[in-house]
Amino acid sequence: MDDRDWTILKVLYEQRNITKTAQLLFISQPALTNRLQQMEKEFGVQIVQRKSRGIEFTPEGEYLAKCADEMLLKTNKIKDHVLNLRNKVSGTLRLGVSNYFTRNKLPGILELFKNQYPDVEFKVVTGWSRDVLNLIYNQHVHIGFVRGDYPWGDRKQLIFEETVCIASREEINMDDLPNLSRIDYQTDYWFKSLVNDWWIENFTHPPVIGMEVDKVETCREMVIRGLGYAIMPSLVLEGIPNINKINIRDKNGNPILRRTWMYYHEEALELNLVKAFVQFMEAVDLSEPL
Template structure:
């Protein structure tokens, strides 16, 4: 059995389907099926029941999955221990990152990092900050938006001002009545927008709210004239010059969305983690 076999079992259990797992691990469905067959033959038991909806662990499968997690944790422990004792930086760096940051900034940062430390294995998970918070202890470094993590060391990377955009001008007098397009995010983002709109009732009144899955979809809908959209400066690019917009202000201050890098102090003792945090804090984001 290889480490990759144990990792495959964990992914199959997390995702629940062979097809979905094949997409994530970037190999064909037949290859995943064949690998699972080999693993079951190796242990001599059925690990998953194939139901119409998803794979379900058998009692024997639960025991094997627990063993798989222990094997992977032990492997990472040994690699990290070796990394501490070596002058050359290697080992595994596990990162959980906000989708916005992973799309907009992380590729360049990781590109430079992996060029400098090519022997470091990167384990990256992306998603909304709210989901990352629930599972943050499973990662060396978390990059999140909104409030910082409790019981963690957190460094603010940057404050991201929010703007409301539309294809139609914002009148100086009267009430602007337009649909509002929002994107899937965590509660803190929606609270910032809702709170600002509450104080703008005399000038801006959303007729209805349309929620889309991603921030890029939200931008494209706004550009097609479907409605207004509140977007952070970090993803606005040339939109400032092309579309009518207003900064979100309250009490004379910009409404901003903070981005944090959070970690446990023990993790920073690992060279690969420390170098990555240093790369993040040295980056000029806006």
């Protein structure tokens, strides 16, 4: 069994479908089936059974699939430490990054870091902040970039913070918000709770949701067209002219902030690669476009 075999088991267990697994791993179905047969021969057990609606793992196959995460994590740690013995900054830095940070900040960060350390490669996994938190907690990535104040018991660094604002093309009166059409978008649970709590503190009637879209960038474009107002982090509107913005505040009059954190485990600093990246992030200025 090599890394590729454990990866096949991991993805196949998640998908429960040979066709989808082959597509995700960019291999042919016959090649994937052949690898499964080789694994079954190696362990002397049947791993999966074909059913009319996909496949079903045998008890032995389910056990092996559940070992896949552990084996892949162990292999990554071995590779990390072998490269670390060279006493230079090299290898593959594994990052878990929230969706919006990936689109707007990460490319510039990685370019600058790569310029300083050309022997470094990157593996980036994106998703909602709660998913990134799970990735870093389970050590599937070296470092996680999380938007929102999620609880974390190990090392963390505040990367930047931004205000949360009401955005509209035309000037609006805050008192009129319950009667105006709002554009909502899919976002993480933490931010949705933050906005809901603010609304409840300030209004007795629910908002009028005139439109729901898939992501914040789509929402921004709707706001630019004058199709309603939205409540969003100010970074989303960076460089967008002619948009009216009103920062929302808590009951004490303080601006409500959306913070982005860098989370990592203390033990990860033993790797030259991670230590160099953490030090790099301490020096980089994210308040300016990269």
